[in-house]
Amino acid sequence: MKKNLQLGVFGFGCVGQGLYHVLNETKGLKAEIRKIVVKNKSKSRPLPADLFSFDRNDILTNPEIDVVVELIDDPVAAFEILKEALANGKAVVTANKRMLADNLEEIYRLQQVYGKPVLYEGAVCASIPIIRNLEEYYDNDLISSIEGIMNGSTNYILTKVMEEKKSYAESLRQAQDLGFAESDPTLDVRGYDPSFKLAILIAHAFGVFVSPDQIIRFGIDRLSQTDLDFAVKNNLNIRLVGRALKQNGKIYALLATQFVSNTHPLFGVRNEYNAVTVTGAFAEKQTFIGKGAGSYPTGSAVLSDISALTYDYRYEYKKILQENGLTFSNDAAVEILASFKPEQFREEDFIEIKERKSSSGLITVRGTVVLNRLQSWSDLDGVSIVLAPEAALIPFEAAILQPSAS
Amino acid sequence: MKKNLQLGVFGFGCVGQGLYHVLNETKGLKAEIRKIVVKNKSKSRPLPADLFSFDRNDILTNPEIDVVVELIDDPVAAFEILKEALANGKAVVTANKRMLADNLEEIYRLQQVYGKPVLYEGAVCASIPIIRNLEEYYDNDLISSIEGIMNGSTNYILTKVMEEKKSYAESLRQAQDLGFAESDPTLDVRGYDPSFKLAILIAHAFGVFVSPDQIIRFGIDRLSQTDLDFAVKNNLNIRLVGRALKQNGKIYALLATQFVSNTHPLFGVRNEYNAVTVTGAFAEKQTFIGKGAGSYPTGSAVLSDISALTYDYRYEYKKILQENGLTFSNDAAVEILASFKPEQFREEDFIEIKERKSSSGLITVRGTVVLNRLQSWSDLDGVSIVLAPEAALIPFEAAILQPSAS
Numbered sequence: 001m002k003k004n005l006q007l008g009v010f011g012f013g014c015v016g017q018g019l020y021h022v023l024n025e026t027k028g029l030k031a032e033i034r035k036i037v038v039k040n041k042s043k044s045r046p047l048p049a050d051l052f053s054f055d056r057n058d059i060l061t062n063p064e065i066d067v068v069v070e071l072i073d074d075p076v077a078a079f080e081i082l083k084e085a086l087a088n089g090k091a092v093v094t095a096n097k098r099m100l101a102d103n104l105e106e107i108y109r110l111q112q113v114y115g116k117p118v119l120y121e122g123a124v125c126a127s128i129p130i131i132r133n134l135e136e137y138y139d140n141d142l143i144s145s146i147e148g149i150m151n152g153s154t155n156y157i158l159t160k161v162m163e164e165k166k167s168y169a170e171s172l173r174q175a176q177d178l179g180f181a182e183s184d185p186t187l188d189v190r191g192y193d194p195s196f197k198l199a200i201l202i203a204h205a206f207g208v209f210v211s212p213d214q215i216i217r218f219g220i221d222r223l224s225q226t227d228l229d230f231a232v233k234n235n236l237n238i239r240l241v242g243r244a245l246k247q248n249g250k251i252y253a254l255l256a257t258q259f260v261s262n263t264h265p266l267f268g269v270r271n272e273y274n275a276v277t278v279t280g281a282f283a284e285k286q287t288f289i290g291k292g293a294g295s296y297p298t299g300s301a302v303l304s305d306i307s308a309l310t311y312d313y314r315y316e317y318k319k320i321l322q323e324n325g326l327t328f329s330n331d332a333a334v335e336i337l338a339s340f341k342p343e344q345f346r347e348e349d350f351i352e353i354k355e356r357k358s359s360s361g362l363i364t365v366r367g368t369v370v371l372n373r374l375q376s377w378s379d380l381d382g383v384s385i386v387l388a389p390e391a392a393l394i395p396f397e398a399a400i401l402q403p404s405a406s
Numbered sequence: 407m408k409k410n411l412q413l414g415v416f417g418f419g420c421v422g423q424g425l426y427h428v429l430n431e432t433k434g435l436k437a438e439i440r441k442i443v444v445k446n447k448s449k450s451r452p453l454p455a456d457l458f459s460f461d462r463n464d465i466l467t468n469p470e471i472d473v474v475v476e477l478i479d480d481p482v483a484a485f486e487i488l489k490e491a492l493a494n495g496k497a498v499v500t501a502n503k504r505m506l507a508d509n510l511e512e513i514y515r516l517q518q519v520y521g522k523p524v525l526y527e528g529a530v531c532a533s534i535p536i537i538r539n540l541e542e543y544y545d546n547d548l549i550s551s552i553e554g555i556m557n558g559s560t561n562y563i564l565t566k567v568m569e570e571k572k573s574y575a576e577s578l579r580q581a582q583d584l585g586f587a588e589s590d591p592t593l594d595v596r597g598y599d600p601s602f603k604l605a606i607l608i609a610h611a612f613g614v615f616v617s618p619d620q621i622i623r624f625g626i627d628r629l630s631q632t633d634l635d636f637a638v639k640n641n642l643n644i645r646l647v648g649r650a651l652k653q654n655g656k657i658y659a660l661l662a663t664q665f666v667s668n669t670h671p672l673f674g675v676r677n678e679y680n681a682v683t684v685t686g687a688f689a690e691k692q693t694f695i696g697k698g699a700g701s702y703p704t705g706s707a708v709l710s711d712i713s714a715l716t717y718d719y720r721y722e723y724k725k726i727l728q729e730n731g732l733t734f735s736n737d738a739a740v741e742i743l744a745s746f747k748p749e750q751f752r753e754e755d756f757i758e759i760k761e762r763k764s765s766s767g768l769i770t771v772r773g774t775v776v777l778n779r780l781q782s783w784s785d786l787d788g789v790s791i792v793l794a795p796e797a798a799l800i801p802f803e804a805a806i807l808q809p810s811a812s
Contacts (some may be wrong), residue, residue, distance in 0.1 A: 133535060291690055
């Protein structure tokens with residue numbers, strides 16, 4: 001039976017305002033905002049003042065509020081709100097990917113303790129209903145991999161830089177103006193934000209909790225002008241791709257920029273659009289494409305979670321409950337194109353070097369490297385790294401055999 | 407709470423066997439097949455004989471069976487099974503798109519009368535969870551259009567013919583061997599099958615019941631060698647596209663082949679893959695791509711319906727309940743490329759002719775035509791029709807203004 005839900009909303013930034021408008025124009029959904037708690041007392045807001053409060057208890061201890069919608073920036077404060085809301089018997093809807101990724105195991109446990117659901121479709125790829133669809137896969141052995149573009153802001157920047165030859169700085173500013181970028185842009189450009197989402201997807205796809213810190217990650221800040229020129233010259237695009245692979249009882253993951261050719265499904269995914277491909281046993285490849293950033297796409301995803309609460313939907317976390325013994329591992333390799341200053345380059349960092357060139361004072365290499373090595377390069381100023389076209393994760397056992405096979 | 411569901415299955419063809427295997431390897435789902443009712447007594451089957459019966463009452467009046475899974479070919483018999491199952495208090499899962507399209511309004515009504523759900527994700531685009539996702543949109547004004555490839559068999563044939571230069575007959579035979587084609591292939595090649603699916607999607611997207619007969623439809627049987635040559639020469643693909651558009655309180659629809667360029671999202675959707683793009687108010691374009699035919703993709707979609715019944719899921723048909731006053735209309739036009747024998751061609755059939763050529767005894771025309779005229783041509787032997795690249799439905803008021811505007 002459909003319930004008339006009373007919502008308490010924390011935060012009235014980009015997503016909060018998007019939610020307000022989307023909810024307002026969705027007459028069919030039985031839910032209303034009772035109170036919005038905000039921090040800044042001096043900001044003027046386009047809604048009646050009595051809808052706002054500066055006291056969190058106006059929501060958290062208000063017995064008339066069923067659902068706490070948490071849309072603030074600060075992940076630590078957000079987690080406190082989530083815990084208190086659950087303890088007070090309220091369901092929680094949140095789009096705070098960092099808070100979720102950092103605390104997902106605990107959040108899973110708290111839902112069991114308090115019997116109230118936490119939904120977070122808006123936290124991953126905004127309008128794409130990917131968590132809901134991953135929940136549809138029962139056993140973990142039904143999914144073999146997930147792969148996709150999980151950050152709208154950097155995909156927007158890449159599109160502008162590649163297609164319109166705009167500068168990086170201007171493209172970033174545009175993304176910020178359009179509300180796609182995180183308030184701290186390094187979360188986007190260094191790949192933190194999509195690594196949070198990848199960690200959340202790994203839990204729902206494979207039933208494994210992984211801290212985002214464990215995922216090897218480099219972002220579009222690692223791209224050089226040489227990479228952009230190489231892409232244009234070879235009719236390639238560059239995409240920031242998150243991927244996770246299940247093989248031999250282990251889960252491998254990587255968040256990295258990659259050259260993609262025009263036959264690749266991610267080639268045509270442009271601007272703030274995101275895409276996720278799930279490869280499974282029976283349906284094979286299923287791809288979901290939709291807007292991955294912006295107040296309305298994220299607001300509509302938050303709304304779909306609120307809507308789901310009207311019929312008591314909750315994530316089942318089926319693969320976690322199955323205790324499948326899968327563990328996370330970084331013992332994998334991948335083929336990259338990288339350039340180094342001569343003093344940074346060490347041949348022994350590579351399992352295999354396919355091509356090596358020197359020009360303009362840089363050493364450019366195409367070769368296979370283990371994931372941990374990629375991470376160690378992140379501290380080296382000026383090293384550029386992009387995955388080779390069609391490059392895939394190679395679990396370690398396979399990788400060390402490769403040189404002798406070639 | 408998760409239930410242990412007891413299933414009674416009608417039919418053990420391609421999809422039924424797919425379901426059996428998918429269910430068997432999905433340990434996490436609490437459902438088991440209690441009885442399979444089949445017609446052919448002499449056929450040998452790879453499962454224990456006591457699982458099979460030839461008496462429909464072994465399922466329909468068996469109080470231990472909760473869910474009737476209807477996977478037979480005959481739409482009339484299937485509808486009888488559905489009605490009796492609901493009347494006997496059983497939920498129904500079916501993949502019979504023809505039966506659904508022909509009786510959807512009645513099936514909607516029967517669910518309200520008997521209080522038991524009918525789920526049919528496997529009937530539309532197999533593995534793509536499109537009905538479930540359309541149900542997520544609340545008000546009808548949130549969706550403005552749906553468009554996509556809704557038949558795996560003809561997309562497979564088009565891919566083989568266009569990319570591998572195989573003959574039409576050989577490609578059709580391959581599609582049949584792989585279990586993609588309907589038992590009567592004219593349902594696929596003349597576009598009936600995707601028009602059934604489009605009718606079902608229109609109900610869930612816009613809350614309007616439309617008989618598949620009302621949808622103007624022409625299939626890949628209307629393609630000529632000239633069309634294929636034109637596509638290859640201009641680096642285009644041909645796709646069989648179903649579309650529906652909401653404008654000015656009316657729903658317009660068309661099922662037609664179309665030239666698509668390599669920037670079109672359907673260009674790269676190959677073989678038995680299907681794709682559906684939903685354009686909505688807040689999420690804007692959401693695209694779902696997945697296998698649209700085959701025993702496993704369809705079996706896994708049927709299984710996802712069974713899984714949904716374990717948590718009492720049912721379609722809400724929200725937009726129907728909203729009584730939005732939308733009506734179906736064919737008063738629209740579209741730009742096509744067509745060729746006629748001289749005695750078939752009538753200039754006055756066109757609102758506007760952009761280009762006209764005569765060669766090899768045929769008159770080839772690029773022009774705008776109203777939908778009803780397209781249908782009248784379907785009886786003319788040898789007329790070939792394909793929508794122009796980027797052609798969109800033009801509601802009639804707009805169409806009659808177009809010539810004077812150009």
